[in-house]
Amino acid sequence: MMFPPARSPHQYMGPQLYRKIEKGEIGTLEALHQLSEAHPRGPAAQEPSQREQAAAAAALWELNQLVGLSEVKKTVEEIGAYIEIGKQREAHHLNCEPLVLHMIFSGNPGTGKTTVARLLGRLFQGLGVLSRGHLVEVERADLVGEYIGHTAQKTREQVQKAMGGMLFVDEAYSLGRGGAKDFGKEAVDLLVKAMEDYRHDFVLILAGYSREMASFLKLNPGLSSRFPIQIAYPDYSAAELLEIAAMMARRRHYSFSGAAKAKLQRFLSGRQGELNFSNARLVRNILEKAIRRQALRLSGREEPGREELITLEAADLAVERS
Amino acid sequence: MNLAMAVVGTAGAGKTLFCINFAEYMGAGSLSYSEVSGGNERRALLSPAGARNLMVGRGRRGNGVLRTFTVHLTGPLRRLSLIDTAALPERDPLPRFERSRLALTLQAVAGADLILLLIDVSCADPAHEEFNERAEGSLAAYCRQQGKLFLTGGSKADLLKRAPEKHRRRPLYAGANLLLISSVTGLGFARVRGLIRGGAALSAAGSSRQVIN
Numbered sequence: 001m002m003f004p005p006a007r008s009p010h011q012y013m014g015p016q017l018y019r020k021i022e023k024g025e026i027g028t029l030e031a032l033h034q035l036s037e038a039h040p041r042g043p044a045a046q047e048p049s050q051r052e053q054a055a056a057a058a059a060l061w062e063l064n065q066l067v068g069l070s071e072v073k074k075t076v077e078e079i080g081a082y083i084e085i086g087k088q089r090e091a092h093h094l095n096c097e098p099l100v101l102h103m104i105f106s107g108n109p110g111t112g113k114t115t116v117a118r119l120l121g122r123l124f125q126g127l128g129v130l131s132r133g134h135l136v137e138v139e140r141a142d143l144v145g146e147y148i149g150h151t152a153q154k155t156r157e158q159v160q161k162a163m164g165g166m167l168f169v170d171e172a173y174s175l176g177r178g179g180a181k182d183f184g185k186e187a188v189d190l191l192v193k194a195m196e197d198y199r200h201d202f203v204l205i206l207a208g209y210s211r212e213m214a215s216f217l218k219l220n221p222g223l224s225s226r227f228p229i230q231i232a233y234p235d236y237s238a239a240e241l242l243e244i245a246a247m248m249a250r251r252r253h254y255s256f257s258g259a260a261k262a263k264l265q266r267f268l269s270g271r272q273g274e275l276n277f278s279n280a281r282l283v284r285n286i287l288e289k290a291i292r293r294q295a296l297r298l299s300g301r302e303e304p305g306r307e308e309l310i311t312l313e314a315a316d317l318a319v320e321r322s
Numbered sequence: 323m324n325l326a327m328a329v330v331g332t333a334g335a336g337k338t339l340f341c342i343n344f345a346e347y348m349g350a351g352s353l354s355y356s357e358v359s360g361g362n363e364r365r366a367l368l369s370p371a372g373a374r375n376l377m378v379g380r381g382r383r384g385n386g387v388l389r390t391f392t393v394h395l396t397g398p399l400r401r402l403s404l405i406d407t408a409a410l411p412e413r414d415p416l417p418r419f420e421r422s423r424l425a426l427t428l429q430a431v432a433g434a435d436l437i438l439l440l441i442d443v444s445c446a447d448p449a450h451e452e453f454n455e456r457a458e459g460s461l462a463a464y465c466r467q468q469g470k471l472f473l474t475g476g477s478k479a480d481l482l483k484r485a486p487e488k489h490r491r492r493p494l495y496a497g498a499n500l501l502l503i504s505s506v507t508g509l510g511f512a513r514v515r516g517l518i519r520g521g522a523a524l525s526a527a528g529s530s531r532q533v534i535n
Contacts, residue, residue: 017428018425021416021421021424021425021428022421022422022425024415024416024418024421027411027413027414027415027416028410028411028412028414028416028424028453028457029414029453029456029457029460031424031428032410032428032456032457032460032461032464033460035428035431035432035460035461035464036460036463036464036467036468131466163462163466164466197459197460197463198459198463200463200467201463201466201467
């Protein structure tokens with residue numbers, strides 16, 4: 001594509017932006033900022049490559065394999081459909097605003113927030129929404145500084161790292177602690193600015209426990225409305241956790257005996273609703289401990305059979321002490 | 323293939339000298355040159371020395387003129403157009419006479435395959451730095467969206483008295499390293515040439531989504 005100087009400016013940059021500049025409604029920086037919105041996506045950026053499309057399909061498949069999370073799956077389906085229809089609208093020269101995808105994930109530990117965020121990054125890259133699709137996981141200490149000016153520097157560094165992908169702020173409610181003089185508020189303000197300025201190639205996800213996140217959002221009026229996607233991750237039911245445990249075990253070439261399954265289900269049913277219940281993370285810890293105990297149990301035997309090497313028995317589950 | 327590079331920056335960033343000297347570095351003995359101003363277009367053929375004499379130096383500012391220097395090359399990249407844009411106005415609100423200049427510059431940005439933002443690293447004015455920082459962020463986001471090549475060059479690097487490492491940091495969101503350039507000494511020209519050739523190869527293969535320095 002060569003630059004032909006005789007062309008009318010609005011043919012390239014959109015008539016609305018051209019009009020705004022000519023009327024003096026916007027300055028240089030605002031005009032540069034609006035250039036992305038005024039201009040349809042370029043031919044090189046338009047279509048994700050076959051490899052990226054395959055990666056998106058793989059990420060979607062993995063997401064659908066996750067147990068439960070029906071709300072998340074439904075939201076992702078909506079986003080995918082919007083992008084697909086948006087492409088068709090663009091083909092018919094209809095206006096199609098880029099989707100703002102900043103999100104709030106609230107839920108107890110182990111409910112799949114980080115896992116889903118990682119998959120979404122890959123999915124959005126494959127769909128052409130994000131250019132890189134990587135996930136940068138941060139917490140309060142990565143954003144909040146110790147002296148004046150330090151917070152801005154740290155937060156900007158993290159945003160810079162996440163450009164083209166997703167910034168996942170775990171335990172985001174901790175940014176609201178410490179009162180008005182705390183530097184956490186400054187970090188929030190900078191994140192809000194970045195999510196507005198770079199909304200087309202940057203997704204911010206604030207994640208945390210349900211109750212704390214609700215209090216945090218109340219402390220910052222207007223913050224909640226900036227996140228069009230808010231997903232609550234409910235605790236898994238005992239049956240879902242059992243399914244997760246079986247799946248985790250299967251991936252490692254193990255399986256639970258009938259007695260072990262029954263024991264695990266009893267334990268999980270009893271623990272649900274507890275304050276520190278950590279859902280899938282708890283199941284993973286139980287499984288890892290069971291694998292170690294099985295190894296100890298079998299180590300005394302001479303040449304255990306294949307079935308024995310696979311099966312985790314009730315005795316291997318140290319659930320009383322987990 | 324042909325490639326158009328828009329050289330963008332605030333007034334005094336060194337855009338014109340970069341275009342002329344880089345064209346000369348790329349092997350242009352004479353510059354095919356066109357100038358757009360107020361809807362009129364002029365064309366001429368100039369030697370690099372003649373162009374410098376005419377366009378660079380005190381009192382020879384572009385004043386909102388958009389110039390295109392065309393370099394004819396051999397190899398896969400047949401023609402390189404260096405678009406010397408009108409300076410990005412820093413005033414807000416924009417005076418009437420600067421509005422059409424900005425429109426002209428944005429037109430060049432929208433039409434180019436590669437955007438080079440030049441930042442005068444010898445200038446330490448914080449307001450100027452902030453303006454450049456924000457302009458860089460917006461241009462980088464635009465180029466990512468469009469799949470265009472984008473790089474940020476720190477011009478007038480020969481005027482730096484301190485170690486250049488201080489200026490290598492990129493303050494904000496562009497996600498790019500600052501490429502130090504001196505149009506006087508030719509510092510950074512080889513790197514720009516490499517990026518242009520690499521970008522041209524990617525574009526020819528149809529695989530370029532974005533390349534950021």
